[in-house]
Amino acid sequence: MMTTVSFYLLSALAVVSALFLVTTRNLLHAVLALAVASLAVAGVMLTLNAEFLALVLILVYVGAVVVLGVFAVMLTGHFKKPTLPSSNELKIIAVVVSLALVTLLGGVILGQPAVTGLKEVSLDTVGKLLLTDYVLPFELVSIVLLAALVGSIVIARGKED
Amino acid sequence: MNYIFDPAAAFAWCLEQLRTLATLVHLPVMAGEWVGSFLVMIGLFTVCSVIVMILVYGERKIAAHMQSRLGPMRVGWHGLLQVIADVIKLMLKESFVPAAADNWIFRAAPYVVFIPGFMALIAIPMDRGVIPAHVNMGLLYILAVGTPGVIGILMAGWSSGNKYSLLGGMRSAAQMISYEVPLVMSVLGVIMLAGSLDLAAIVEAQKVPYIIYQPLAFIIFLIASVAETNRNPFDIPEAESELTAGFHTEYGGVRFAYFFLAEYVNMFVLSAAAVTLFLGGWKGPFLPGWVWYFAKTFGILFLFMWFRWTFPRLRSDQLMDLGWKVLTPLAFLNLIVTGLVLVLLK
Numbered sequence: 001m002m003t004t005v006s007f008y009l010l011s012a013l014a015v016v017s018a019l020f021l022v023t024t025r026n027l028l029h030a031v032l033a034l035a036v037a038s039l040a041v042a043g044v045m046l047t048l049n050a051e052f053l054a055l056v057l058i059l060v061y062v063g064a065v066v067v068l069g070v071f072a073v074m075l076t077g078h079f080k081k082p083t084l085p086s087s088n089e090l091k092i093i094a095v096v097v098s099l100a101l102v103t104l105l106g107g108v109i110l111g112q113p114a115v116t117g118l119k120e121v122s123l124d125t126v127g128k129l130l131l132t133d134y135v136l137p138f139e140l141v142s143i144v145l146l147a148a149l150v151g152s153i154v155i156a157r158g159k160e161d
Numbered sequence: 162m163n164y165i166f167d168p169a170a171a172f173a174w175c176l177e178q179l180r181t182l183a184t185l186v187h188l189p190v191m192a193g194e195w196v197g198s199f200l201v202m203i204g205l206f207t208v209c210s211v212i213v214m215i216l217v218y219g220e221r222k223i224a225a226h227m228q229s230r231l232g233p234m235r236v237g238w239h240g241l242l243q244v245i246a247d248v249i250k251l252m253l254k255e256s257f258v259p260a261a262a263d264n265w266i267f268r269a270a271p272y273v274v275f276i277p278g279f280m281a282l283i284a285i286p287m288d289r290g291v292i293p294a295h296v297n298m299g300l301l302y303i304l305a306v307g308t309p310g311v312i313g314i315l316m317a318g319w320s321s322g323n324k325y326s327l328l329g330g331m332r333s334a335a336q337m338i339s340y341e342v343p344l345v346m347s348v349l350g351v352i353m354l355a356g357s358l359d360l361a362a363i364v365e366a367q368k369v370p371y372i373i374y375q376p377l378a379f380i381i382f383l384i385a386s387v388a389e390t391n392r393n394p395f396d397i398p399e400a401e402s403e404l405t406a407g408f409h410t411e412y413g414g415v416r417f418a419y420f421f422l423a424e425y426v427n428m429f430v431l432s433a434a435a436v437t438l439f440l441g442g443w444k445g446p447f448l449p450g451w452v453w454y455f456a457k458t459f460g461i462l463f464l465f466m467w468f469r470w471t472f473p474r475l476r477s478d479q480l481m482d483l484g485w486k487v488l489t490p491l492a493f494l495n496l497i498v499t500g501l502v503l504v505l506l507k
Contacts, residue, residue, distance in 0.1 A: 028319060032266065035312055051298060055305040063308025063341070067334055070315050074331065123298060123358060 007047040014040035027076075031069040038062050052123055201293055205283060213425040214244045219459075220466050227470045254414035261322025262411065270320060271412065271419035273313030278426035280306040285433045286361045288443045288450035299360035300352065303434060304345060310427065311337045317420075318408035329407025332397050332477070337389055339484040344385035346492035347378040350499040351438045364442030372439040377495045379439045381488050383461075386431035387468055388484065390424060394472035395480060432461035 014037050021033035038061035045054035130138050218233070218241065225232025233240030258267055281303040283293040296302040311334050318330015352358060354374060355366040372379045388395040397404075404410070409420045436442060436457040443450030445457075475483065 028263075029266075032312070032316065035309065039309070051296075052301070055298060055301045059301075059305040059308055062312065063305070064338070067311050067315065067338055070312075070319075070334070071331075 003047045007044060010040045010043040010047065013037075014044065027073045028070065031066055031073060034069060035062050035066040038066070049119065050121070052121070052126055202283075205293055206279070209279060209282065209426055209429075210422070212429055213422050214248070216425045216429070216462060217247075217421070218244045219462075220469075223463070223466045224470050227467075248418065251418040252415055256414040256416055257411075259322060259411050263320035263322070266316045266320035267411075268416070270313050270317035271416040271423070273316060274310050275313075275419050275423040275426065277307050277310040277313075278423055278430050281430045282426065282433070284360065285430070285437055286364060286442060287454050289361075291451065292361060295361065296359075298358040300348065300358045300363070300438075303360075303430065304348070307427075307430070308341070310423070313423075314408050317412070321408070321411040323411055325405045326408050326410045329404045329410070332404075333391055333408055336391065336395060336397070336480060336484075339481060340385045340388035340395075340488070343381050343484060343488035343492045344389060346489065346496060347375075347381040347385065348438060349492075349496050350375045350378045353496075353499055353503055360437050360442075364437055364444060367441045367444065370439060370441040370444075375439065375495070375499070377491060378499075379435070381492050381495070382435055382439065383464070384483075384488060386428075386435065387465060388480070389431060390427050390465075392424075392428070392465060393469040394475050396469075396474060397477055397480065428462060428465055429458065432458045432465065435461050 017033045017036040017040060021030050021037060024030050024033065038057060042054040042057045042062075045051075045057065221243070222232045222240075224230075233243035236242040236246050258264060284296045284299045284302050286292045286299075292299075314333045314337070315330050318326045318328075318333070321327070351363065351371050354371060355363040357363060357366065387393075409417060412420060433454075436454065440457050440461075442457075443454040445453035448456075
């Protein structure tokens with residue numbers, strides 16, 4: 001009962017803060033809204049017994065992504081008056097891309113069989129699966145991260161000579 | 162009934178009484194649990210505040226004696242009541258919001274800094290069976306819930322509308338992200354030895370304190386903890402001589418008190434984590450567990466204070482060099498060696 005109530009409250013919070021995130025003109029407020037949304041989603045995962053996922057979400061999104069987001073806003077020089085102009089030149093493309101994403105994700109999610117009574121998955125299982133069945137995607141993600149790291153260093157160093 | 166030496170029973174007894182109370186006034190058991198958790202939180206908050214008061218008094222006295230001074234002496238015996246007087250003073254002061262500040266973010270920031278430390282504290286075992294909230298992945302939990310504190314500091318720094326605050330907030334965030342890497346990496350060796358993320362299980366697994374097997378990891382953890390709490394020699398975020406007081410320059414009254422509280426709670430959490438992971442937690446001969454737990458934790462806290470009053474402040478670039486070029490590679494090395502030894506011994 002309590003879990004159900006928490007689930008809906010946290011989901012509502014996630015949706016509201018996500019809406020605030022995309023509608024606010026203040027970039028820093030947007031980044032903080034992302035933090036609230038991530039925490040709310042982590043809470044939703046807790047109500048679904050996905051402890052590990054919830055903690056990793058907090059660690060990665062709130063601990064790293066949001067902080068880096070704040071840094072990015074500061075580096076763009078918008079920190080004195082961090083407001084965006086009120087027009088978007090890529091309106092049509094934005095609508096097409098987001099609709100496509102919603103269709104794709106919605107299709108995948110709705111295609112899944114409904115699951116009831118989720119059981120807690122132990123960390124042992126997660127670890128073993130990551131290094132056996134899912135070792136290829138796991139390694140692929142590492143390479144993508146490494147590429148991003150190298151790329152950011154190259155961009156940050158600029159043209160020295 | 163001597164509960165002094167059996168805190169586990171005392172803890173269980175308190176919860177039981179609360180449940181009975183809840184059923185007596187015809188609350189459903191569920192509500193009883195919620196009321197129970199709420200009261201436990203209030204109790205913990207009180208314990209937290211008392212610990213912080215002891216730490217503030219201790220810090221002032223230790224600092225004073227290291228500098229051949231006496232420290233607070235006037236209020237109460239040897240200045241014992243000084244902290245209480247300070248708290249009353251802070252609570253009576255006006256809670257001021259500067260005109261240039263971003264109102265809501267400015268108001269929220271001190272709590273965003275404080276709550277993560279408090280949330281981490283509830284998952285650390287103080288004695289066998291005495292954990293306010295037993296989390297299966299306790300270690301991951303304290304690492305994860307501790308992270309939003311950085312956002313609070315950034316919020317404070319940015320929303321104050323003051324260049325010193327902004328610079329302090331940015332420095333602090335950069336430092337905390339950098340040192341989180343060696344902090345987390347140094348802990349992995351302990352996880353490999355214990356084979357669990359459950360803090361109570363990690364303590365039980367320590368036949369000998371893990372500092373014997375993981376001395377390097379312990380040193381890395383300790384240095385990274387000092388950096389995470391923005392204390393000397395890693396206190397450029399609030400370097401007085403250049404930044405006034407860094408991210409909390411514009412704060413006064415109760416909100417300033419919360420920043421203060423947060424700093425000491427975070428220190429306590431990291432020391433308690435060091436004790437749990439490397440020094441055998443509540444384990445020790447003769448004395449009851451919680452006495453050992455507090456003795457060890459205050460021992461580490463004394464180290465923190467000792468560092469603060471004896472080391473000079475690092476420069477920004479030295480700080481980053483130490484974090485990324487020394488501690489992080491050493492932590493990886495420790496991880497590889499631990500893994501190799503474990504595989505070879507199997």
